[in-house]
Structures are given as structure tokens and as C-alpha cells.
Amino acid sequence: MKRREFIKQTGIGIGVLALWGPQVFSAHAGEILPKKGRRVVVAGGGFGGATAAKYLKLIDPKLDVVLVEQRERFISCPVSNMVIGGFKEMKDITMDYKVLARKYGIKIVNAQMTGLDATAHTIETSAGKIAYDRLIVSPGIDFMYENIPGMDPQAQALFPHAMKAGDQTVQLRRELVALVPGQNVIITIPEAPYRCPPGPYERACMIAHYLKQNKKGSRLIILDANEDVVSKGKLFKAAWKDYYEGIIDYRPDSTIKKVDVATRSIVTVAAEVQGGVINIIPDQKAGLLAFQSGLVPPKRRWVPVSALSFESPIHKDVHVIGDATDGEVIGSMPKSGFVASTMGKAVAASVVAMMSGREPLPPSLANTCYSMVNEREAIYVTGVFEFDARTKKMAGVKAAGGVSPERSERLGIQAEDWARSIWSDTLG
Ligand SMILES: Cc1cc2nc3c(=O)[nH]c(=O)nc-3n(C[C@H](O)[C@H](O)[C@H](O)COP(=O)(O)OP(=O)(O)OC[C@H]3O[C@@H](n4cnc5c(N)ncnc54)[C@H](O)[C@@H]3O)c2cc1C
The missing domain is CATH 3.50.50.60 (FAD/NAD(P)-binding domain)
Structure with missing residues (x-):
């Protein structure tokens, strides 16, 4: 697609398009993308963040959605073990963000978020300052x-x-x-x-x-x-x-x-x-961005959030999802791409509701995770998690979930289909 046509179809201005690529930005550049209407900024375009951005637009197309991601392209952890084993190549697990911009009108800023001013409702990025009404952060993990x-x-x-x-x-x-x-x-x-x-x-x-x-x-x-x-x-x-x-x-x-x-x-x-x-x-902890943004209490390593809305108890109007969340606060769930993706959908629904003055609906989250045991056969684990109004945490639904009875080639085929389907749900 020609550049001019791309801008016309997406409504993305030159300012944002110019952000693509490995340019170096001043850490204190001025404001970019001045806010006109209701805006949600999503920081971190992995399984949690990219899904949240897309579903915000699907639920409320009029919402201004900005996705800030430091990497130029999305590289999937699921299936990356097969690259290590020599059965797949990096190109098989590398995708781009352009469909999110073109199809849904999400403004994609290829930059690093470096700070949060929760009072002023702005974030600092390597490309400049961006204002938000609500912020969703899905920063992934870092190491201890x-x-x-x-x-x-x-x-x-x-x-x-x-x-x-x-x-x-x-x-x-x-x-x-x-x-x-x-x-x-x-x-x-x-x-x-x-x-x-x-x-x-x-x-x-x-x-x-x-x-x-x-x-x-x-x-x-x-x-x-x-x-x-x-x-x-x-x-x-x-x-x-x-x-x-x-x-x-x-x-x-x-x-x-x-x-x-x-x-x-x-x-x-x-x-x-x-x-x-x-x-x-x-050992792992929430991604560095969560610490830089003051979202992790002293002596903790994960981010506490409300299991109902994913809102931070520390910063109002800031929501956190994905691997970075604290299982002891939100309820124990596997740190998986599937859970992060269902959190992305749930937080999108909560944020749209809260921006319209409505209460968020109790979320339902799920996990499905296949593992290859050789080049053809796979096994799986699944789980469903519902909001428990008594504990205010997510809890596993007993009858829904478990592991595959055995390994099989049929599950190996399903594992590949699972990956294609979650990539398409996240980025397509
Ligand atoms: C080997 C391996 C295999 C896996 N297989 C599976 C599987 O089969 N099924 C499954 O469900 N899960 C699987 N997972 C887990 C899955 O990859 C994670 O749970 C998932 O990526 C979590 O999503 P997230 O949004 O929390 O974090 P991420 O997907 O890591 O996204 C975080 C994003 O934030 C960006 N970011 C961080 N800091 C900044 C910043 N300051 N500014 C801008 N951007 C920033 C990062 O670049 C990244 O894109 C696997 C993981 C690994 C390592």
C-alpha cells in the first residue's frame, strides 16, 4: 500500500508513521499526538497489550486507541521452543503490527515508555509525551x-x-x-x-x-x-x-x-x-516498566490489580494485565499468552464500561497451552477462571480444565492451529 493511501485509510498522521524504525528520540521530546477525544493508551504490545488495543476498538470504534511498543515487530514466545529445536524458523514466529493500524485505526507508536505521571494522565516515551484518559500497561517480565x-x-x-x-x-x-x-x-x-x-x-x-x-x-x-x-x-x-x-x-x-x-x-x-x-x-518479576511507573509496592515483585477491572490500587485510571500481574492478589493463574490475551479482552470491556460510567462486569479468563514433546506430538493443559465475589479473586472452575489424557500427533496439529489462531486474534 502506498504511504499516502495508508495514512488515508488509517487516519494515522505523519507524526506517528515517522515513529516507525530505529530512530533515536530525545528522552524529553514534547507532546505527540495531542488528545482530542476520549483516549486509551496501551503500553506494551505483546499478547496482553495488543489484544487489549484491538478489542478496545472492536467494542468502541470511536475510542482513540494508542499502542506504544518498543519493538518494531511482534515475536511470539509460543512456538519459539521449536525454533530452538530446529523445527521452525524465526520468520515463522515474527509478525508485524500494521494490520492493527490499518484495519482498526489503532495509532501505533514504536517507542519505549520511560515514565508515568498518573496525576497529569500522561506517559513519557522515547518519542515524546502522550496524554491518556485511561492507561493499560502489559509490560511482560524481567529477571532477578x-x-x-x-x-x-x-x-x-x-x-x-x-x-x-x-x-x-x-x-x-x-x-x-x-x-x-x-x-x-x-x-x-x-x-x-x-x-x-x-x-x-x-x-x-x-x-x-x-x-x-x-x-x-x-x-x-x-x-x-x-x-x-x-x-x-x-x-x-x-x-x-x-x-x-x-x-x-x-x-x-x-x-x-x-x-x-x-x-x-x-x-x-x-x-x-x-x-x-x-x-x-x-527468577522473574514484573517487567521493568511496571517498577519505573511506580506500580509495584515496595518488596513485591509483581503488580497488584483489582481482579474485577485490572485497575491499579496505586494509580487511578491505570490498568495492568498479563504476566506482570500478582497472582497472590488477583488469584493464581498461569503466566501464559492465552491468559494475557483473555485479560486483554476483559480489560478492554472493563475500561469501555468505566469510561461510560458503568460498573465493570466480572471477567471470565481462560488458559490453553500446548507443548510439543517431539517434532510431531503434543500435550495440553487447559483452565477456566471466574471472578469469586467473596474473595474478590479469580478462581479456577473445577470441572472445566485439566490435561490431555495422552500425547498424540493429532494434538501436534492442534498445537499449530492454536498458535495461528491466537496470533490472528492478537494481531489480525
Ligand atoms: C518459550 C516460551 C514458550 C511459551 N509458550 C506459550 C504457549 O504455548 N502458550 C501460551 O499461552 N503462552 C506461552 N508462553 C507465555 C507467553 O509468551 C507469555 O505469557 C505472554 O507473552 C505474556 O504476555 P504479556 O503481554 O504479559 O507480555 P509480552 O507478550 O512479553 O509483552 C510485553 C510487551 O511489552 C513491551 N514492553 C516492555 N517494556 C516496554 C516499554 N518500556 N515501552 C514499550 N514497550 C515495552 C515488550 O517489548 C513486549 O512486546 C511461552 C513463553 C515462553 C518464554
Whole structure:
């Protein structure tokens, strides 16, 4: 589409279009996109934020919706383990935001949010200041290096987490390909709660599959800080026994005590292990933006919000969704893309209601998460969560949910369909 035509169809002015690309902006640039009507700004265009922006427009097309995202393109964590295993490529999990602008008229600002003035109802971004009536923040996660002696961003660059799909996904794949046969791979899993409970175990399957085919004599050591596999335990363990016996060495209760970059070793209470490839997944907390915005109380690591409206008890008219939310406050739910996406829909409905002076309706949230155990077969877990008026938290609906009875190729096909459908629901 020609640029002029694009602007005409989307109603997006040159100011916003000019924000695309890796330009450097002054941290104190003036106001951009002066607000004319009712406006919701969404900060963070991952599964939570992009879905919220789209559903705001679907529910109330007249609303002015601005989506602020620091990345130029959307890279999906779901399916990224298959890139690490060599079954998919980065292009298969990389998408752009242009449909959201073109089809729904969402103003997309490719910039980093750097501050919040909740009194003035403005956010500071690397592109300038933006005014809002309500703000929705979905910042994802960050890492707690302070919990592991020897761990810091430099060590992480050597021992990638690959829990935010992107460069580290590519790096982990490259390192696996370069591994000398006979050398071991190590995955460390933090204590729950962390992003995508089954994600590290699915990754273990993908890596073990690759080692079995390509790196004779190499083993995969899983150092799990939890006392057992956190999600789909029986199904994962059955797959490890049937397909990766002698390759996967699973060690529960293995909290990391120290990381030594020079010797490429990890110390736990029970042992010291060395690896040719090391995938350290540190303890997690809400994305840095949540801390910068004053949304996390002292000594906490996740963001408290109302389970009814997702509004912050600290800043009025600011709502937070996705992995960053505090399960102890909102109710325990897996930190998954599916939950973040259903939160995006629920917060869109709440915000539109509250902007019209109505009460938000109690949300209903859901989770469905497939994991591949080899190149063809998958397993799943599902859950439904309803608002409990007594506790004011989300609670799992007992009869609705559970895990797949077994692994199968049919579920492998469904897993691929699931990914396509959530990508399209979020960005299409
Ligand atoms: C290996 C792996 C596999 C997974 N598989 C599944 C799966 O199969 N199914 C499933 O449901 N979930 C899965 N997940 C979990 C899922 O990816 C997350 O739960 C989901 O991404 C959470 O959405 P979110 O909106 O909270 O955060 P994100 O999707 O991480 O979005 C946060 C966004 O905010 C942006 N951002 C952060 N700070 C700023 C700032 N200051 N300014 C502007 N933008 C900012 C980031 O760039 C990012 O785009 C998986 C995760 C991993 C790591």
C-alpha cells in the first residue's frame, strides 16, 4: 500500500508513521499526538497489550486507541521452543503490527515508555509525551539477577534465558548447533511463578530431540528449583522416558547457588555441573516498566490489580494485565499468552464500561497451552477462571480444565492451529 493511501485509510498522521524504525528520540521530546477525544493508551504490545488495543476498538470504534511498543515487530514466545529445536524458523514466529493500524485505526507508536505521571494522565516515551484518559500497561517480565551469586546481564548474555523470544532464541539455537558432541547442555528452571509454567519442559524435549539426532554422547541436565515438574508433569515424564532415556537427566529441588562464568559451571546444593550450552532462566518479576511507573509496592515483585477491572490500587485510571500481574492478589493463574490475551479482552470491556460510567462486569479468563514433546506430538493443559465475589479473586472452575489424557500427533496439529489462531486474534 502506498504511504499516502495508508495514512488515508488509517487516519494515522505523519507524526506517528515517522515513529516507525530505529530512530533515536530525545528522552524529553514534547507532546505527540495531542488528545482530542476520549483516549486509551496501551503500553506494551505483546499478547496482553495488543489484544487489549484491538478489542478496545472492536467494542468502541470511536475510542482513540494508542499502542506504544518498543519493538518494531511482534515475536511470539509460543512456538519459539521449536525454533530452538530446529523445527521452525524465526520468520515463522515474527509478525508485524500494521494490520492493527490499518484495519482498526489503532495509532501505533514504536517507542519505549520511560515514565508515568498518573496525576497529569500522561506517559513519557522515547518519542515524546502522550496524554491518556485511561492507561493499560502489559509490560511482560524481567529477571532477578540478585537472587543468583555470579549472575548479571553479562553472564546472561553468555547463558541466554530465551524467555523473551528474539535474539536469545537465535543464540540458543546457534549454540546448540555448535555444541561439541559429548558436551552437556544445562537448563535451569526458577521457582514458580514464572512465565509459561510448561515452557522450560517443552524446551527440554526440543533440545533432547536435537541432541539425540545430532550430538552423540551429549546429555541435557535440567536443574529445577521446584520439587517436581510444574506443569503436565506425568505427560512430560512419560515422553522423557519413552524418547529421551539416557539423554535427559532431571534434577528437582536444584536451586542455583552460584554461577561461574569462567568455568561455565553452575553450583546447586547437591552438585556442581558444567555445560557446553547453558540456558539459565532466573527468577522473574514484573517487567521493568511496571517498577519505573511506580506500580509495584515496595518488596513485591509483581503488580497488584483489582481482579474485577485490572485497575491499579496505586494509580487511578491505570490498568495492568498479563504476566506482570500478582497472582497472590488477583488469584493464581498461569503466566501464559492465552491468559494475557483473555485479560486483554476483559480489560478492554472493563475500561469501555468505566469510561461510560458503568460498573465493570466480572471477567471470565481462560488458559490453553500446548507443548510439543517431539517434532510431531503434543500435550495440553487447559483452565477456566471466574471472578469469586467473596474473595474478590479469580478462581479456577473445577470441572472445566485439566490435561490431555495422552500425547498424540493429532494434538501436534492442534498445537499449530492454536498458535495461528491466537496470533490472528492478537494481531489480525
Ligand atoms: C518459550 C516460551 C514458550 C511459551 N509458550 C506459550 C504457549 O504455548 N502458550 C501460551 O499461552 N503462552 C506461552 N508462553 C507465555 C507467553 O509468551 C507469555 O505469557 C505472554 O507473552 C505474556 O504476555 P504479556 O503481554 O504479559 O507480555 P509480552 O507478550 O512479553 O509483552 C510485553 C510487551 O511489552 C513491551 N514492553 C516492555 N517494556 C516496554 C516499554 N518500556 N515501552 C514499550 N514497550 C515495552 C515488550 O517489548 C513486549 O512486546 C511461552 C513463553 C515462553 C518464554
